[in-house]
Amino acid sequence: MYEGAAETSVNIVGDANGLTGSCRELIRHALFSYDQRECKTPAPHSFNCVHQPDFLVQSKNFLIFENFFYVASGVGVKPAGHDTEPRNAAPPSGFPLVTTPKEFMDSAAEVCTLQWAELQLKFPLDSQPKDVNTKLCFSASYTASFLVYGLHLPLDKKVTVQKEVAGSEIEWALGAAYIEAADFVLQIKYLRRAAPPPPPPASPLSSDKAVLAATAGR
Secondary structure (H helix, E strand, O other): OOOOOOOOOOOOEOOOOHHHOHHHHHHHHHHOOOOHHHOOOOOOEOOOOOEOOHHHHHOOOOEEOOHHHHHHHHHOOOOOOHHHOOOOOOOOOOOOEEEOHHHHHHHHHHHHOOEHHHHHHHOOOOOOOHHHHHHHHHHHHHHHHHHHHHOOOOOOOOEEEOOEEOOEEOOOHHHHHHHHHHHHHHHHHHHHHHOOOOOOOOOOOOHHHHHHHHHHOO
16 A cells, blocks of 8 residues: 555555455454453454344345445456356446455455556556555455454355445445434533523422411412
8 A cells, every 4th residue: 555645656566465465464463353252242243342243144135335335346346146157147237236255355355466557557447546546455455354354244145335325325324323423412411411400399388378378478
């Protein structure tokens, strides 16, 4: 991954080890390696001892979006079962894309084995600008590692990659939900602090005392 000036002459070499390459292993070690014996939360876990319900892996409708979409589009993640389709089968129509974690792994291996000049020549495969190539190996390796080592999805688990639902983009949906929830909690706390304390309850008066109080006040 290169973050220097665009005009600087550099020689960038990809990950020559493919699926067992250094980029993927560095990401796995840095983000997804932990000792489950030290976890205080109930199993199963996703990563960093965060509890992950069983239904997540078992879910039949598994949607991934945002960066997963841009990575899949940029590196050309192939659909699930593409290698078993007959040669005269119609090509995939694009997105929504039904694919698997294995296809993300394979695509990451492909881009990470390329020399910089070849990467610049062939990628990205969509309309994204060329500067995404400076982090394409990392992005592809991270998304693949997140699915396999973070969420522990089986390699053949079918997932759907898309950018829109019913014509509306779903980028940053989870982040927006967090912000809205945080703002709501802050508003509730502020209102509770700002509200004046309720008046003390009036002492109950017997009917006789109430009549005398009313008479004395005339």
